[in-house]
Amino acid sequence: MSDLCVRDCMHEGVISCSPEAGLEEVASVMRERGISAVVVMQDGLLAGLISKTDLVNASFIEPYMRYWRGMVARHLMTAPVVSIRPEAPLVEALTLLRARRIHRLVVAEPAAGGERPVGILSVTDIAEALGDRPVPSEP
Numbered sequence: 001m002s003d004l005c006v007r008d009c010m011h012e013g014v015i016s017c018s019p020e021a022g023l024e025e026v027a028s029v030m031r032e033r034g035i036s037a038v039v040v041m042q043d044g045l046l047a048g049l050i051s052k053t054d055l056v057n058a059s060f061i062e063p064y065m066r067y068w069r070g071m072v073a074r075h076l077m078t079a080p081v082v083s084i085r086p087e088a089p090l091v092e093a094l095t096l097l098r099a100r101r102i103h104r105l106v107v108a109e110p111a112a113g114g115e116r117p118v119g120i121l122s123v124t125d126i127a128e129a130l131g132d133r134p135v136p137s138e139p
Contacts, residue, residue: 006093007086009129010107010119014039019047019074026073027055037104037120040077045114046106048077083108083115090129093121 016039017026026038030052040048054076083106084093093105104122108115 004090004129005086006084006088006090006105006107006121009090009125010086010121011125012119014041014106014117014120016041016117017050017073018042019072019077021073023055023058023071023073023076026050030055036122038073039081039106039117039120040073040079041117043113044116045111046081046083046108046117048074048079049081049104049106050077051103054078081106083117084121085109086118090126094126097123097126 015029015033015035017029019040019042021040029038030036037049037051039046040050050073058071058076082096082100082102084096086107086109096105097103104120106115106117107119107121108117110116
């Protein structure tokens with residue numbers, strides 16, 4: 001695993017929405033594309049992340065939604081987003097996922113004014129990349 005980097009295992013490209021996208025639109029995109037998270041982007045830069053878990057948690061407050069009219073992606077997104085560079089060692093990504101207790105990282109490159117997302121690396125991606133290799137313990 002020490003020879004693998006994030007770029008070797010990530011899904012290239014991201015499915016995104018604007019911070020003003022409605023939550024129904026975000027849920028529809030996830031359902032249609034068969035994905036579990038949508039990257040929120042503003043002016044081509046990483047602004048946040050919305051996962052299926054975020055949407056499920058929001059559904060628990062559905063009885064109160066009439067008081068929250070106009071709820072959009074920016075209201076529910078996780079920000080700042082935990083990100084990693086494509087050239088980072090895979091073991092660094094694994095350590096970050098474990099430490100933060102999260103399921104995915106946005107793979108991003110530095111850009112003027114922030115980060116430009118270029119892909120997603122999930123726990124599933126790492127498991128598939130490792131195959132029969134042993135998972136290393138944290139350094």
